[in-house]
Amino acid sequence: MSATWTTASIAGQHGRVAVVTGANTGLGYETAKALAERGASVVLAVRDVEKGARAAAGMTGDVTVQALDLTSLDSVRTAAAALRARHDRIDLLINNAGVMYTPKQTTRDGFEMQFGTNHLGHFALTGLLLDLMLPVPGSRVVTVSSTGHRIQAAIHFDDLQWERSYSRVGAYGQSKLANLMFTYELQRRLAAYGTTAALAAHPGLSGTELARNTPAALRIPLGWITPVVTQTPAMGALPTLRAATDPAALGGQYYGPGGRYEVKGHPRLVTSSAQSYDIAVQQRLWAASEELTGVTFPSGAAIAR
Template sequence: MTDGKWTETDVPSQAGRTAVITGANTGIGFEAARALAAHGASVVLAVRNLDKGKDAASRISAAAPGADVTVQRLDLTSLNSVRDAAQELRANHDKIDLLINNAGVMNTPKSVTADGFELQFGTNHLGHFALTGLLLDRMMAVAGSRVVTVSSSAHRIRAQIHFDDLQWERGYSRIGAYGQSKLANLMFTYEMQRRLEGKTSTIAVAAHPGGSNTELARNSPAPLRAVSWLFGRFIGQSPAMGALPTLRAATDPGVLGGQYYGPGGIQELRGYPKLVQSSAQSHNAELQRRLWAVSEELTGVTFPV
C-alpha cells in the first residue's frame, strides 16, 4: 500500500481459505471473487442463476489459471433455497473462512419474496441473515474467519427500520425500502460482532462500494436509471474499484470486528478504501437487538452465539 492507496495488490495470500460470495456472477461480487481466486482462495459463487454463475466461474478461471472456483445455487428470495444452499455448503466444506454477503436488489417495484417479505428487505437483509446463521458454526472454529456484509450510503437516505410495518404493507417507497434494507445490513453486522466478541476469533465487518457503475440500478424507474447512468459515466467508479472496500474488509490483517469500509474520496462516492463511519441510527444498540429478534422470528433461524 502506497500513500494510503490500498489496492488489489495489497490482498495477502488467500491460499487455504474458502470464501463464499453471494451475487458473485456480476458487479462488485464478481470482482471480489476474481481477486480472491487470483490470490489463492477456493471461491464459491453463490448465485441464483446457475448458467450465469458458470459463465462467471469460466471468466475467473480464464483470468486466473488454476483458480479454484465452484458455483452454488442460492436464491435469497426463498428461505427454502437458503436452507438448501446452506446444507450443501456445509456438506461440501468442513470450514468456511470468509462469507461475503454481497448480493442485493435496489429500488424494485413493490413485490414480495416466496415467504411474503418485502423484496428488498427479504433479499438484502433477511436472506443474508438466515444464510449467515446457518453457516456460522462452520466459521467460528476457523482462526481469522470473517463475515463481510455489503451495505450502502443509502442507509442514510430516508432510512429507518419500520418495525410497525417492516414489509411495507401500508404503502411503499422504493427508496425508503432500499434504505431500510441497507440500514439493516449495518445493524446486523454490529449486533453480530457484539455477540461474537469474546467467544471466537470470527469477526463481522461491513463495507460499501460508493458510486459503482454496476447493474444494481436496473430495477429503478427510468428517470433514476438515467441519473444512475450519468453518475456512473462521469462520477462513479468501476466495479473493480467498488470491490476494494469489500476486499479490504475481507482480507486486510488490520481490520477489526464492527468496522465499516468505503471509498476514501469525496462523499465516499469513489476512491481507495478506508475506514468510514455509518449513521448514528445504525449504532443504536436497542434497535439492533430488536431487529435481530424480529429477524430470528421471521426466518426461523437462530445463531450459535
C-alpha cells in the same frame, strides 16, 4: 492507513474457503475473482447457476458454483446444507448479493423484496453457516451495505414489509440500514468468542446492474453525471476486499471509498449514520429477523450479554 490499497495489497489466501453471494456479476464477480487469484477456494453462491458457471470460467483458481436464491428461505437452507456437506470450514462469508429500488413485490416467503433479499436472506444464510466459521481463527463475515442506508432510512417495525404503503427508496434504505445493524450486533455477539469477526463495506457509486430499477425521476437527472462520478466494479469491490482480507481490519468496522463523499476512491475506514449504531434497535431487529426467518444463531455466537 494507505490511501492506495488495491488487490495487490491482498495477502495470499491459500487454504482459505470463501463464499461470495451474487458473484456472477458486478461487485460480487470482482470480489470472488480477486480472492481466487490470491489462492482462496471460492464458492460463487448465485441464483442462476448457468451464469455462475460462465462467471467461474472467467476466473483463475479453485472456483465452484452453488445455487442460492436469497428470495427463498428454502433455497437458503438447501444451499447451506450443500455447503456444509462440501466444506468443513468457511473462512470468509461475503454477503454481497442484493436488489435495489425494485417495484413493490415480495419474496417467496412473503417478505418485501429488498428487505427479504438484502437482509433476511443473508441473515439466515449467515446463521446457518456460522458454526463452520467459529472454529476458524481469522474468519470473517463481510456484509455489503450502501450509502443508501442514510436516505429515507429507518427500521419500520410497525410495517417491516411495507404492506400499508411502499417507497422504493425507503425500502432500499431500510434494507441497507439493516445490513449495518446486523453487522454491528453480530460483532457484539462474536467478540467474546474471539475467532470470527463481522465487518461491513460499501462500494460508493459503482457502474453495475444493481441500479437498473432506479425510478425514472432519479434516473433522468442522474444520467448525465453518472459516468463522471461512478467507478468501476473492480474499484467498488475494494472496500469489501479490504474488510475481508486486511490483517489490520477489526470486527465492527465499516469500509468505503476514500474519496469525497465516499463516492469513489481507494478503500478506507468510514462511519455509518448515527441511527445505525443504536444498540436497542439492533437487538430488536435481530429478534425480529430470527422470528421471521426461523433461524437461531449457534450458541457460540449467541454469547449471553
